[in-house]
Amino acid sequence: MLVTWRYKKRRSLIQWFDPRAWLIFFTSFIFSTLFFWDLRFLSFFLAIALLVVFTSGIRWSEMRRAWLFIGGFVFFFTFLTFLTGRGGMEVYANEHLIRRLEAPFTLFGWRPAIDVTVERSFFALSQMARVFSLASMTILIPYSLNPASYGIAFRGLGFPDKIAYAMDLTMRFIPTYGRDFQLTLDAQRARGYELEKLSGGLFAQVRKMAPLIVPVTIHAIIGSEDIIDAMDLRAFGVGPRTWIDQLHYRHRDRILIALAILLFVASLLLTFIGLGEFWVPPALIS
Amino acid sequence: MxxxxxxxxxxxxxxxxxxxxxxxxxxxxxxxxxxxxxxxxxxxxxxxxxxxxxxxxxxxxxxxxxxxxxxxxxxxxxxxxxxxxxxxxxxxxxxxxxxxxxxxxxxxxxxxxxxxxxxxxxxxxxxxxxxxxxxxxxxxxxxxxxxxxxxxxxxxxxxxxxxxxxxxxxxxxxxxxxxxxxxxxxxxxxxxxxxxxxxxxxxxxxxxxxxxxxxxxxxxxxxxxxxxxxxxxxxxxxxxNYHEVKLPAPDVIARAAQDPPPAALRFLPSVSGDERTVEATALVQFEHVFFHYEGGEDVIHDVTINIERGDIIAILGANGSGKTTLVKHAIGLLKPRSGRVLVDGRDTREISVAEVAKTLGYVFQSPSHMLFAPTVGEELAFGPTNLRHTPQEIEKEVKEAIEIVNLSGKEKDPPLALSFGQQKRVSIAAILAMRSRILVMDEPTAGQDYQNYMEFMDAILQLPNFAAILFITHDIDLAVIYANRVLLVDQGRVVADGKPQDVMRDFSLLTTTRLVPTSLLQTNLEKLAITGRFLRAEALAHVSQS
The missing domain is CATH 3.40.50.300 (P-loop containing nucleotide triphosphate hydrolases)
Known part of the structure; x- marks a missing residue:
């Protein structure tokens, strides 16, 4: 059975709006953020994202895992970019050295060193602000969007019936996959399988993952076949369908959609006139 | 007209x-x-x-x-x-x-x-x-x-x-x-x-x-x-044939009376005597176990039970009463929020699931969550290999397990191409091959036809290596025929624990745990004064004649 995300009704800014209006705003926010590398502009987006997070009414204990996973991921890659200096080469050409840190040892005659530069540091900060803005807004969606409204929300956004229902099922398929993975992991652990003790090269390790990957994949395929049977047996896809749930835009939703459009158009214009590119405070490089 | x-x-x-x-x-x-x-x-x-x-x-x-x-x-x-x-x-x-x-x-x-x-x-x-x-x-x-x-x-x-x-x-x-x-x-x-x-x-x-x-x-x-x-x-x-289809007990008794009496079966042959033995250290001990999933209410509520050598335990209860959650604690897949579970005297919090698996084999409800290998033989060898059994031992264990679940000749078949019933039997054999001392099965007979599950239940219970067996079931008759101890679970609590003939005579208790007395249970209760214990219908046929 398809399981749902941990949605519940909360008094929150997100849930104050119609899900369609929020999805439009969310899409506008994501694309607008991607236009910028300037930390000053990104701070604006981060502020909006944090405002939404803090007014979401979701307890830390509920979304701790998601935050730790995504936060860890973001920190790791930002730090990697910072160390290698490779990620930002496309947005800045010159670097201004703050300090060169050298390791007190050599490896086969080579002494590892990191150049801490103004550009690298600001690139890391900009990257973090950008990715955290995107991640914060995205993490909240499964907790805040009523699963019962997925289909009608996508339909209301203009998607055809079949696509809207498919998107509804896909949204619910992700947590279902997670549950099946956990059940399989438990079943194999009960047979003495220890994921943490995998050894060997990459291919050997992937091969040793088969006890997890095969059942989960097969289960997903069988589950999909069951879903298709159940849908076929109740005449899905034979023609235009009715959706018994109805959504109605209110005044506030129209305002949010107007703001979403405004945000996107303004971001586009700013990019056209050359604002929003990577920025470092001039005082630091003069 | x-x-x-x-x-x-x-x-x-x-x-x-x-x-x-x-x-x-x-x-x-x-x-x-x-x-x-x-x-x-x-x-x-x-x-x-x-x-x-x-x-x-x-x-x-x-x-x-x-x-x-x-x-x-x-x-x-x-x-x-x-x-x-x-x-x-x-x-x-x-x-x-x-x-x-x-x-x-x-x-x-x-x-x-x-x-x-x-x-x-x-x-x-x-x-x-x-x-x-x-x-x-x-x-x-x-x-x-x-x-x-x-x-x-x-x-x-x-x-x-x-x-x-x-x-x-x-x-x-x-x-x-x-x-x-x-x-x-x-x-x-x-x-x-x-x-x-x-x-x-x-x-x-x-x-x-x-x-x-x-x-x-x-x-x-x-x-x-x-x-x-x-x-x-x-x-x-x-x-x-009454072995093929489960018919009401009076019908089976009438038909079986014409046949010779069934052979006496000896369950848990490694345990001496018919009765369970209470030893200084129980095989598994639950001590005031409480459990809830993150953000939820208690699903296991103050459970204290021991699993002793010689126990054949049937766990009965309604859908969602906490039966599976309870037994998942025995293998350490779930850890108590308070209280503790000891397997062979060791706290499940301090040992890995793989270590517990050496003592306690657990057959999951759904076979599709565990089958992965290209052949039945390899599927069955997976557990014993993880437990570092020798190749000679593994070969013997796999062969015996296949025979017990009546899948001889299917060693080279891909398990995923078998029918659901056969997959279920492969999943049971995969655990049998591990030769654990305690066997735990979650709904072993679900989706199986009567003749098949009676045959493999008979075979499993006569295996020489088990010190205790525990199974979750909705089938009261399975408890009547095989168990020497019944646990009734209701809303995360063990509401009854005792011999089947003591627990299952209380029909009001059965009703509150969403169980329905069967004709076999009723016939057994009627004849209990003569038999002294619960028997299968074929055996009851010959009691009534004597």
């Missing part, structure tokens, strides 16, 4: 072969089902029951391709020319597991799904949804989320979703398989009422005895894709 009634389903010389298969799945089937008739469709796993259902509801040949010949008329209309959308308004199908059928996140959306697909106006759909819910007495569930329903509630909601489309024919594919006895009884009550209102119903079911109480008009018994018996219920009892 009386008008001859029109059959709701008229199947004429039907044959079907799945694509890529050599043999026919069903052969030369002809039958009619009239409006207001309940046809029970029985037979062993893989006998073609589900294939026949798929032919009637149109999934064959539309979704499942293959070679089909013969004719199916639905209310005198040839179904081969009808689109699935039209068939779905004539034939409603409830699949084996309601979990696999429910698509909607909320009950009313689920029930409305078919009507929405037909594009009916909203003003028509809503009253029809309410009518279907009302008809099944589940209007109170209307706004509930389907995910949080109990097994029995899910089955009723799936049925409501089908009934809302107002079919004249209803197909039920093992609707009782995942239900506790009380939910099964409620489902059967509903089905009987629908039949009495004029619906034609074909019900596939292994739990023949349960259905017989609801007086099916006729029985179709299939074997290897063919009709072996089609006729009145009374005739079935003369045609089939």
């Amino acid at each position: 009386r008008v001859k009634p029109i059959p709701a389903v008229d199947i004429r010389k039907l044959n079907f072969r799945y694509r890529n298969r050599q043999e026919l799945a069903i052969k030369d089937i002809s039958l009619q089902v009239m409006p207001g008739e309940l046809l029970l469709l029985a037979g062993a796993s893989g006998c073609g029951k589900t294939t026949l259902i798929r032919c009637v509801n149109g999934l064959i040949p539309r979704s499942y391709k293959g070679e089909i010949s013969g004719q199916i008329l639905l209310n005198e209309e040839d179904s081969s020319g009808l689109p699935l959308a039209r068939i779905s308004q004539i034939v409603g199908t409830v699949l084996q597991d309601p979990e696999r059928q429910i698509l909607g996140t909320r009950v009313r959306n689920e029930v409305a799904f078919g009507l929405e697909n037909l594009g009916l106006p909203r003003e028509e759909i809503i009253p029809r949804v309410d009518e279907a819910l009302d008809h099944l007495g589940i209007s109170r569930l209307r706004e509930r989320e389907t995910f949080h329903l109990s097994g029995g509630e899910k089955q009723k909601v799936a049925l409501a979703g089908v009934l809302a489309m107002r079919p004249s024919i209803l197909l039920l594919d093992e609707p009782l398989a995942s239900l506790d006895p009380a939910s099964a009884q409620e489902t059967l009550d509903l089905v009987r009422r629908l039949v009495d209102e004029g619906m034609a119903v074909i019900m596939v079911e292994h739990r023949v005895e349960d259905v017989l109480k609801y007086k099916p008009d006729r029985v179709l018994f299939m074997q290897e894709g063919e009709v072996r018996y089609l006729g009145l219920v009374e005739g079935l009892k003369n045609v089939v």
Whole structure:
């Protein structure tokens, strides 16, 4: 059975709006953020994202895992970019050295060193602000969007019936996959399988993952076949369908959609006139 | 002059072969089902029951391709020319597991799904949804989320979703398989009422005895894709062997009395004496165990029990009462929020699941969550290899395990290509091959036909290596026949723990835990003064003679 995300009704800014209006705003926010590398502009987006997070009414204990996973991921890659200096080469050409840190040892005659530069540091900060803005807004969606409204929300956004229902099922398929993975992991652990003790090269390790990957994949395929049977047996896809749930835009939703459009158009214009590119405070490089 | 009634389903010389298969799945089937008739469709796993259902509801040949010949008329209309959308308004199908059928996140959306697909106006759909819910007495569930329903509630909601489309024919594919006895009884009550209102119903079911109480008009018994018996219920009892189909205990006793007495079986032969022995250190100890999932309420509430050497424990209780959660603590997959669980005196918090697996083998409910290997042989070798058994030991363990579950000759077959019943037996064999001292099985007989599960239960309980066996079941008779100790679980609490003859004589307690006394239990209780313990029906036949 398809399981749902941990949605519940909360008094929150997100849930104050119609899900369609929020999805439009969310899409506008994501694309607008991607236009910028300037930390000053990104701070604006981060502020909006944090405002939404803090007014979401979701307890830390509920979304701790998601935050730790995504936060860890973001920190790791930002730090990697910072160390290698490779990620930002496309947005800045010159670097201004703050300090060169050298390791007190050599490896086969080579002494590892990191150049801490103004550009690298600001690139890391900009990257973090950008990715955290995107991640914060995205993490909240499964907790805040009523699963019962997925289909009608996508339909209301203009998607055809079949696509809207498919998107509804896909949204619910992700947590279902997670549950099946956990059940399989438990079943194999009960047979003495220890994921943490995998050894060997990459291919050997992937091969040793088969006890997890095969059942989960097969289960997903069988589950999909069951879903298709159940849908076929109740005449899905034979023609235009009715959706018994109805959504109605209110005044506030129209305002949010107007703001979403405004945000996107303004971001586009700013990019056209050359604002929003990577920025470092001039005082630091003069 | 009386008008001859029109059959709701008229199947004429039907044959079907799945694509890529050599043999026919069903052969030369002809039958009619009239409006207001309940046809029970029985037979062993893989006998073609589900294939026949798929032919009637149109999934064959539309979704499942293959070679089909013969004719199916639905209310005198040839179904081969009808689109699935039209068939779905004539034939409603409830699949084996309601979990696999429910698509909607909320009950009313689920029930409305078919009507929405037909594009009916909203003003028509809503009253029809309410009518279907009302008809099944589940209007109170209307706004509930389907995910949080109990097994029995899910089955009723799936049925409501089908009934809302107002079919004249209803197909039920093992609707009782995942239900506790009380939910099964409620489902059967509903089905009987629908039949009495004029619906034609074909019900596939292994739990023949349960259905017989609801007086099916006729029985179709299939074997290897063919009709072996089609006729009145009374005739079935003369045609089939009581080892093949589970018949009511008085019928088995009457038939078995003609046969020689069954051989005496010695369960848990490694344990000396018949009685369980309480030793200084129990094999598994639960000490004031409490558990809840993150953010939820307690699902296990102050459980203190010991599993001793010689125990054959049946855990009984309603769907969602906490049985599986409880036994997952024994292998350390779940850790108590407070209290502790000791296996061989060691706290499960301090040892890995793999270490516990050396002592305690756990067979999961669903085989599809564990089968992965290219052959049955390799699947069975996986556990013992993880536990670092030697290649010689593994070879011997695999061979024995395959024999016990009656799958000899299938060593080279891919487990994922086997039938569900066979997969279930592979999953049991995979744990047997690990040679743990304690065996824990979650619903070992679900989805199995009677003869198969009785054979492997007999074989498992006679294995020389187990010190204790524990199984979760909804089948009271399994507890009657095999257990020497019964735990009744209700809302996360162990509400009764004792010998089967002590616990199961209290019918009011059984009722509160959604269990329904069976004819075997009642007959055993009547003869308890003579037998002193519970026996299977074949054995009771000879007690009554003596």
